[in-house]
Amino acid sequence: MSVAKDLDIAEPRRDFVFRSPKLLWGIVSFACGIGLWWLATASGVSVLPTPLTVFQRMIELAISGQLWMDMFASLRRVLIGFLIGSLIAVPVGFLMGWYKIARAVIDPWIQFFRVIPPLAIIPLAIVTLGIDEKPKIFVIFLAAFLSSVVSTYQGVISVDRTYINAARVLGAGDRVIFTRIIIPASTPFILVGFRIGLGSAWATVVAAELIAAQSGLGFRMQQAQLYYDLPTIFVSLIAIGILGLIMDRIVVRAEERLTHWQERIHHD
Template identity: 40%
Template sequence: MTTQAIPRNRRRSSRSFWSNPWYERAVGMVVPVAAILLWQWVAANGWVDPLVLPAPLDVWRKWVAYLLPLVPFEAYTEGGWWSWALSGELPVDVTTSMVRVVVGFALGAGLALPLGLAMGASRVVYAWMNPFVQILRPIPPIAYIPLAILWFGLGNPPAVFLIALGAFFPVLMNTIAGVRHVDGIYLRAARNLGAGRATMFLRVILPAAVPYILSGVRIGIGTAFIVVIVSEMIAVNNGLGFRILEAREYFWSDKIIAGMITIGMLGLAIDLAMNRLNNYLLRWHRGLEQ
């Protein structure tokens, strides 16, 4: 008596169904949609003060008003679409915040990458620099806010400095770990083939460390995005962080939540973009899985 095996094409179709990205996205939307519906139900029944937690529809109206540009007229009917106070601040705030993130991250990662490569490849450089790095690394960028204002004043320079500081250490530590944890088999094989020090570093150590470096870049840009929100609450007069702080002063809780949702959406977009970039750059590393 023999057992009949499941057809291979059926197994493949079942596997492809569960690995379908559209299915994963649909499943991932269940919890957020359920949370929004529960939130709306609680607000509609008046169980919470609208000043403390406005309804999702009110937040949506404020978000659209925050997004759309200012129009030169308003309808006279209260509660209508055109009676919303349109400001058009969101595109400007998003642009200024992202510019600060890009500039600060470029400075922080641009300094961390060569230092991390040097510390990972040279025991002498590591011995000299590691104690200093380990002393500074636990200090959060927020603790530097008073010094940043004293050194750079107000405006973009202190914000960029804090962002660069937040991105510096994740990139640095992951780069060091990537260089120092290259598989010894690769190194011995390269030596046996007669590779010199420069060839060893450029053709063996650096490619093997790329996954670690990209992981550090992903963490660093996420940290930079967090730091920009904090720095904009202190040192500048525009951006998403500044707008949330301004809304708090006037008890605009709907605008606060609209700004927070915008930050979450931008953070998700940045993480997805970095994930796609990692998959593209590391397609050789995942060749056996494809």
């Protein structure tokens, strides 16, 4: 058997060995967090509900179907706003990074809206777009767009000019340079922008649902607050965290597959 085949066979095993402790430490971390939560409630130091109470309330909401409807409503808003914002942000970011004129025209507007919190735009969006789904999706779109467009733009301008100059010397045109150099080199920045945009999208959708909504996890927390229903608030928070974590892991996996050519630093 050749050395190459030996390496091909050994690599998945080595990868599995390195990945397993990472998963194990993640489980241990969550278990420790729940343990500290239980100790705080059992000792009387905190007025928070116990993990068992929250779990029982989660089962009740899941059986009634309320939890699934709220999760679907919030997830739908996040996905629509995030996808629209990201799909528009990527070409705009490339345009800003590639053409100086476009950068001079668009960048002041990007920086202007970046310093305005999406929460401050929610009342204006409700007045101008109504109280249905449009204002909620719009503010989510804006939050995701601003995060992704800045990361994409930063990725384009961060490309080493040596690669571009070398490609031009070899006779490559703008189209080849853009597709073979700019896009691959900018991909890690774009995916980081997606991760940041997802966090901003979830934070924005909860705020939007607290102000004007009849469904969703944010709306459910607001209703629970009126009746001092702490277990329901915790269930909504946990659901948001789980959905956000799953979406973030999906982006991370995509990043690993699309940027496998990059050298990565791993610390034991």
